[in-house]
Amino acid sequence: MTDQGISSLYQPTLAEIVKIEQLTEREKLFTLYLKDGHDLGHKAGQFVEVSVFGIGEAPISVTSSPTRNGTFELCVREVGDVTRALHRMEPGSTVGIRGPFGNGFPMEKMRGKDLLFAPGGIGLFPLRSVIQQVLDERESFGRVIILYGARNPSELLFKDELAQWEARDDVEFHVTVDRGDESWTGNVGVITTLFPKVTINPRNTVALTVGPPVMYRFVLMELLSKGIQDGNIFLSLERRMKCGLGKCGHCQINNVYVCQKGPVFSYAQLKDLPEAI
Numbered sequence: 001m002t003d004q005g006i007s008s009l010y011q012p013t014l015a016e017i018v019k020i021e022q023l024t025e026r027e028k029l030f031t032l033y034l035k036d037g038h039d040l041g042h043k044a045g046q047f048v049e050v051s052v053f054g055i056g057e058a059p060i061s062v063t064s065s066p067t068r069n070g071t072f073e074l075c076v077r078e079v080g081d082v083t084r085a086l087h088r089m090e091p092g093s094t095v096g097i098r099g100p101f102g103n104g105f106p107m108e109k110m111r112g113k114d115l116l117f118a119p120g121g122i123g124l125f126p127l128r129s130v131i132q133q134v135l136d137e138r139e140s141f142g143r144v145i146i147l148y149g150a151r152n153p154s155e156l157l158f159k160d161e162l163a164q165w166e167a168r169d170d171v172e173f174h175v176t177v178d179r180g181d182e183s184w185t186g187n188v189g190v191i192t193t194l195f196p197k198v199t200i201n202p203r204n205t206v207a208l209t210v211g212p213p214v215m216y217r218f219v220l221m222e223l224l225s226k227g228i229q230d231g232n233i234f235l236s237l238e239r240r241m242k243c244g245l246g247k248c249g250h251c252q253i254n255n256v257y258v259c260q261k262g263p264v265f266s267y268a269q270l271k272d273l274p275e276a277i
Contacts, residue, residue, distance in 0.1 A: 012051045012096025013038075018071065020091055023157055026077050027122070028087055029063070033071045034097065040072045043104030044129040045236060045264045050074065050082070051096030052089075058082040061236075062100060063125045065132035075125045075157070102263045105130050105208060105234055113206045114142040116198070116228075118219050120149045120191050120211025124157050126236055127210050131165075138170060145172040145198050149191030149211075152177050153184045172198060191215065195222040202227030210236045220267060230268035237263045 019031035034040065040048070042062050051057040058080065064073035078087045086095070107130075115134060119127040134141050146165055150156045156175070166173040174194045176187040187193060191211070207223045209216065216235060223233050 009098065012049070012057075012098050015095055015097045017089060017091055017093045017095065020089070023075065024155055026079075027157060028076055028078075029158075030074045030076060030086070031071050032074065032095070032097070035094075039069045040066075040097075040100060042066050042072065042100035042129075044107060044133050045104035045126050046100040046102045047126075047263065048074070048097050048099035048101065050086070051098070052082050052085040053094075053096065055085045056082050057096070057098070059101075061126040061129075063128045065129050065136060067133050067136040075122070075128075077122055105264050107133065110134075110206050111140045112142065113232075114201060114204050115144050116200060116205055116207040116223075117144075117146045117148075118191060118207065118209040118211075118223075119146075120209075120215045120219075121151065121155065122157070123210030123212070123215075123236075124148060125210075127208060128158065128161075130208060135168075135171070142204065143172065143200075144170065145200070146174070147191060147194040147198070148173075148175045149194070149215075150175075150177050152179050153181055174198070190218070192218050192222050195226070200226055200228070202229070206232045206234070208234045223267075230271060231266050233267040234264055235267065235270070237265065 014035040015032045016035055017030055017032050021029040023029050040062065042048070043066060047059050047061045049057045050060050060074045060076060062072055063075045064071075076083050076086050078084055089095075117127055117131060131146065134144060148162070156162065156177070162173070162175065165171050174187065174197050176189055176191060176194050177184060178188070178190055180186075180188045205228055207228050209219045209223070211219070220233065
């Protein structure tokens with residue numbers, strides 16, 4: 001789907017759901033393949049429009065790496081009509097896929113660099129795609145540091161994968177929850193409480209963060225205080241997506257259409273757009 005004609009931007013391609021995994025009370029992981037035999041052809045950080053026929057469509061980030069072809073994965077939180085309909089589906093069901101859309105994270109710029117990932121909550125959805133690609137091409141990158149925060153232990157995503165990252169010798173992994181429970185023995189506090197646990201070389205570090213808008217302000221303060229350059233800090237405004245084509249105006253910030261210029265931006269691009277973050 002990488003060489004799309006203009007008609008295919010509006011016409012969904014049929015996809016079959018081959019696997020559904022319950023991650024948390026509100027999130028499910030869907031594994032799909034395109035029935036036309038093509039790979040999705042996405043870049044890490046891009047999103048697709050998912051159609052549930054008779055209900056509508058919704059923009060959803062691709063959470064699997066482009067290095068893992070054949071199928072692709074979407075993690076879906078149940079929040080509206082389309083996502084509720086998706087959560088009621090079973091393997092073998094058919095949906096429509098438009099895209100992929102957006103610019104993705106700058107993988108080439110990141111090669112040879114140390115990487116600091118700071119996802120919060122469901123911000124791990126799009127960043128998991130990048131992390132998977134980096135680990136699949138591990139020799140092309142320097143240090144890999146992952147700081148992950150969730151509201152409570154029950155909302156931690158991809159728990160088996162988190163354990164794998166933590167067990168790797170070539171990954172520095174730290175996790176925190178805002179509020180622990182009786183079984184939680186790890187760090188308690190917001191994601192910024194993890195930053196003092198790591199030291200970095202700011203001249204050779206690229207940082208990537210995705211999370212709720214309230215988180216960005218404080219994570220950006222931490223990244224800037226460590227000396228990381230504005231142009232080496234990347235975040236996603238994927239929460240603003242709607243049509244994906246710059247037609248509905250839902251994602252417009254001043255004269256910027258997030259779906260066309262983003263959803264991934266450097267902080268250098270956004271620091272003069274206070275409405276964005």
